[in-house]
Amino acid sequence: MSAVGVAIVGAGFGGIGVGIALKKKGIEDFVIFEGEPGVGGSWRTNTYPGCACDVPSHLYSYSFEPNPRWTESFSSQKDIQRYIEHCADRYDIRRHIRFNTRVTDARFDEEQGVWKVSTDDGEVTTARIFVPATGALSHPLYPEIEGRDSFLGAAIHTARWDDTVDLTGKRVGVLGSGASAIQVVPAIAPKVGQLTVFQRTASWVLPKHNRKFTSTQQARWKRLPFAQQAVRLALYWTMESALPALMWYPRMLRVGELLHKRNLERAIRDPELRRKLTPTYKVGCKRTLVSDDWFPAFARDNVTLVTDGVERITKNGIVTKDGKEHALDVLIYATGYQIGAPAYPFQVHGLGDRELRAYWGTRSKAYYGMSVAGFPNMFLIMGPNTGPGHTSVLIYQEAQYAYVANFADRLLNGSETYFDVKEDVMNAQWDKFQRRMAGSSWLSGCSSWYLNPDGSNSTMWPGFSFEYVLQMKDLHLEAYRAVTLPARSSRSSVQSNSGPVFADSLQK
Numbered sequence: 312m313s314a315v316g317v318a319i320v321g322a323g324f325g326g327i328g329v330g331i332a333l334k335k336k337g338i339e340d341f342v343i344f345e346g347e348p349g350v351g352g353s354w355r356t357n358t359y360p361g362c363a364c365d366v367p368s369h370l371y372s373y374s375f376e377p378n379p380r381w382t383e384s385f386s387s388q389k390d391i392q393r394y395i396e397h398c399a400d401r402y403d404i405r406r407h408i409r410f411n412t413r414v415t416d417a418r419f420d421e422e423q424g425v426w427k428v429s430t431d432d433g434e435v436t437t438a439r440i441f442v443p444a445t446g447a448l449s450h451p452l453y454p455e456i457e458g459r460d461s462f463l464g465a466a467i468h469t470a471r472w473d474d475t476v477d478l479t480g481k482r483v484g485v486l487g488s489g490a491s492a493i494q495v496v497p498a499i500a501p502k503v504g505q506l507t508v509f510q511r512t513a514s515w516v517l518p519k520h521n522r523k524f525t526s527t528q529q530a531r532w533k534r535l536p537f538a539q540q541a542v543r544l545a546l547y548w549t550m551e552s553a554l555p556a557l558m559w560y561p562r563m564l565r566v567g568e569l570l571h572k573r574n575l576e577r578a579i580r581d582p583e584l585r586r587k588l589t590p591t592y593k594v595g596c597k598r599t600l601v602s603d604d605w606f607p608a609f610a611r612d613n614v615t616l617v618t619d620g621v622e623r624i625t626k627n628g629i630v631t632k633d634g635k636e637h638a639l640d641v642l643i644y645a646t647g648y649q650i651g652a653p654a655y656p657f658q659v660h661g662l663g664d665r666e667l668r669a670y671w672g673t674r675s676k677a678y679y680g681m682s683v684a685g686f687p688n689m690f691l692i693m694g695p696n697t698g699p700g701h702t703s704v705l706i707y708q709e710a711q712y713a714y715v716a717n718f719a720d721r722l723l724n725g726s727e728t729y730f731d732v733k734e735d736v737m738n739a740q741w742d743k744f745q746r747r748m749a750g751s752s753w754l755s756g757c758s759s760w761y762l763n764p765d766g767s768n769s770t771m772w773p774g775f776s777f778e779y780v781l782q783m784k785d786l787h788l789e790a791y792r793a794v795t796l797p798a799r800s801s802r803s804s805v806q807s808n809s810g811p812v813f814a815d816s817l818q819k
């Protein structure tokens with residue numbers, strides 16, 4: 312059994328960011344378990360054509376590591392992946408990562424006050440602090456449609472793209488019209504023979520105005536980093552200014568409706584097609600999307616929109632509710648990800664054998680999205696209610712990296728064995744969040760993945776992102792129960808916070 316100060320799960324932006332923050336505090340005694348063979352997380356696994364960010368590049372990066380090499384104003388998956396690789400190298404994170412190692416179980420040992428983290432290579436690692444950074448969008452969701460396994464052609468989920476399937480000239484069906492569909496459809500339309508998009512609900516789609524950066528711009532940002540920081544700051548405040556409309560004044564979102572309609576009218580002449588591509592729910596209730604090429608894709612002769620509802624999948628294709636069979640060679644599931652508690656990738660047992668998924672049920676809660684009562688010294692990255700409706704998730708994540716690093720510093724150098732957030736404090740905060748969101752666009756009546764089955768919201772942060780950042784600056788020690796166990800000898804091997812402790816012993 313090996314021992315470390317901090318065990319992190321996941322080497323996406325989250326896990327790497329926590330690693331960097333720990334290093335900045337002088338803490339080298341940490342391991343990152345990553346199930347995949349490389350860094351990058353969702354940006355490594357989502358390789359479908361057209362995959363890109365819908366937050367501007369200058370804002371979708373770590374604030375401390377601006378990237379003058381961005382090639383366009385909204386980065387492609389490839390550029391973002393290159394950036395994460397660069398960060399992992401620049402901050403010497405790779406030697407802390409155990410690739411191809413999946414965490415299967417984590418248990419808090421109450422007697423020793425440590426986490427025992429089991430991995431699929433049969434090893435158990437003890438850690439004072441446990442940080443799941445497993446991502447909110449990593450587990451593909453397949454729709455419950457009769458006959459799903461009977462299809463004889465190639466079936467691909469956008470989150471697990473298969474490059475070996477040649478789409479050239481094929482009859483391709485895309486299930487879905489959300490964030491990944493609006494990217495994959497325009498990207499493959501020129502290549503395929505016939506493309507049929509099966510839409511259940513239309514999305515609000517605003518213009519993206521993506522543009523390529525010139526080499527002169529890139530050279531300027533390299534030479535004058537403050538110029539790039541100024542662009543970032545301007546983007547940050549522009550996006551932040553959208554929050555009041557989402558949270559308190561949904562009527563202001565009418566502007567979004569007008570932008571959608573103008574975008575649509577420019578691309579599509581047929582009024583019936585325009586009607587089908589216009590949502591009936593209020594803007595902002597589900598994720599609002601951005602694209603310059605989604606509507607123009609439907610002006611192509613080889614692209615058809617079907618809104619009749621999917622009845623079942625057959626060996627030849629899809630039968631819609633009007634009884635028509637649409638013959639397909641390839642079926643693409645652009646149906647998103649499993650969200651929230653049911654998607655949590657392994658069992659986590661805390662005090663009194665409390666199990667995280669069972670404890671949460673369908674309403675996940677965590678104090679500031681990070682600490683769950685009964686799970687001491689565990690800090691979630693992008694846990695409940697830390698999803699942004701209007702800006703980059705990395706703004707929230709950076710505040711979380713610092714919070715973990717400050718707690719790690721305290722725990723590894725202080726006398727307390729563990730901190731457990733008080734249940735009443737956590738619950739009171741969650742209730743407050745629900746009250747704050749009561750009039751928001753997210754609760755304006757549509758069914759969306761933002762919401763729990765009972766209509767409550769465990770996804771969104773109900774406020775400005777700067778509120779979150781400011782509130783997370785200090786440790787909220789008063790919100791936690793501090794416990795100091797008498798016998799510390801068993802943990803003595805994990806007290807140190809200096810030196811590349813496990814580099815030889817743990818790295819594969």
Ligand SMILES: Cc1cc2nc3c(=O)[nH]c(=O)nc-3n(C[C@H](O)[C@H](O)[C@H](O)COP(=O)(O)OP(=O)(O)OC[C@H]3O[C@@H](n4cnc5c(N)ncnc54)[C@H](O)[C@@H]3O)c2cc1C
Binds near residue numbers: 326345346357704
């Ligand atoms: C297609 C797509 C587009 C997106 N666009 C945007 C956007 O425009 N703006 C935005 O703000 N956000 C966007 N996101 C959200 C994006 O996921 C986050 O911004 C960010 O990448 C999350 O990083 P993360 O490290 O928290 O999680 P992830 O990137 O999901 O990384 C989690 C890592 O944990 C690993 N892992 C999971 N379980 C285990 C286990 N049991 N053992 C070991 N390792 C495990 C996974 O392999 C993965 O590498 C997008 C996501 C996707 C999928």
